[in-house]
Structures are given as C-alpha cells and as structure tokens.
Amino acid sequence: MNVLIVEDETRLADALGQILKEEKHQVTVVYDGRDGLEYGLTGSFDVIILDVMLPYMDGFEVVRRLRSHHVKTPVLMLTAKDQLINKIEGLDSGADDYMTKPFEMQELLARVRALGRRTGDVTMDTMQYGDLELNMETMELSCGAKSLSLSQKEFLVLKILMAHKETIVSKEELINKVWGPDSDAEGNNVEAYISFLRKKIAFVGSKVQITMVRRVGYHLEE
C-alpha cells in the first residue's frame, strides 16, 4: 500500500515510516498540516495516518479539506491521550478511524491494513481541472473524447499543478516533489516538462493553460 504519514513528532513519524516500510508498504512522511493536505490532495495514497496537533493546519482541518475536494482516502487520526474529547470531532470531520497515543505498533499496523482493504471503492481514481481529467491509475490525460498517456514525470508535474489549481507552484517545489530533494535537476528540466505538458494539453483540445509567473512558478488557468 501507499501510505502517507503526517506527524510533526519527527521521531515518531520516522519510526512509523520505518515499520511500515518493513511491512513492504510505500511510505511518504511529511511533518506539517500544509504539506499533509498538499500530498493528500494528489489522491495517490491508500491510507493517510494523520496527527491532530500539527503546525500550520491541524489534522481535523486537513481531513475536512480533503473531503471537501472529494478525496476519499481512508484517514487514521492520531491524537494525544488528553485529547480524547476530540474523537467525535475527528470522526465528524471525515476521519475513518482514530487512535490515541501512545499506541501499540501492532495495533496501528492492523488498523492500517483494515483501512487499506477499503481502498478498492474509495480511492479517488481521477483528478479534474476545468475540462481536463487525469487518470491516477493509467496516467492518461483526457478532455472530452480525446486522450493520451503521460510519462511518469509529466504525470507527477501535472498532478501537483492540478492539486494546486490556480495557486502558484514554484519550480523548486516541483523539483523537490517530482525529482526529489537530492536530485541535480534544475529549472530547465521543469521547463522542458512544462513544455511537453502544454503540447499534450493542447493536443487533447483542452482550454486549460499552464501559466508561468516570472521568477515565481506555474499555475493552471482555464
């Protein structure tokens, strides 16, 4: 399974990540609510493990926003012992399950597996922006009856832009998320992929544009 961990206690977050990797899951770890929302919005995870108290945006708000964007990825919320009262709020906000810290790793793994089993009917399988539709499984881009396949990097770049809609995404952010923070990719790598994507978007006959804001980044526009 592809699991997103959103937890600002870095030791706990990294330990969880390690254990899930040992169980052969793919794991992405982020440490604040804003990044959690951004990654969650891509819809590419089977389960999200989400802490409640997080910098920038709390876990309840993250789930609410995911659900309001129709991202149905199962969410397991983690909270400190003295926040039991929040259980109702957590489930009301759209979380699927709830665990109180400290917890047994075995129990957490069991709950993650149980949530993952629900994935078949709840994962978001397409993303939309304007007249464009992006298929998360096949990486196909379509507009009306026309469609074509994207390469993996084109897919990732477009997925991030679609998750941000009209909000600007910087070149650095794209490099970090698509090529990875340790890569030696540069601005002109991003420019090349933006140019491929523009051609493909035009090819399927979409009205969507990728607009560049000089020295800031890119965003989508209808």
Ligand code: CA
């Ligand atoms: Ca926390």
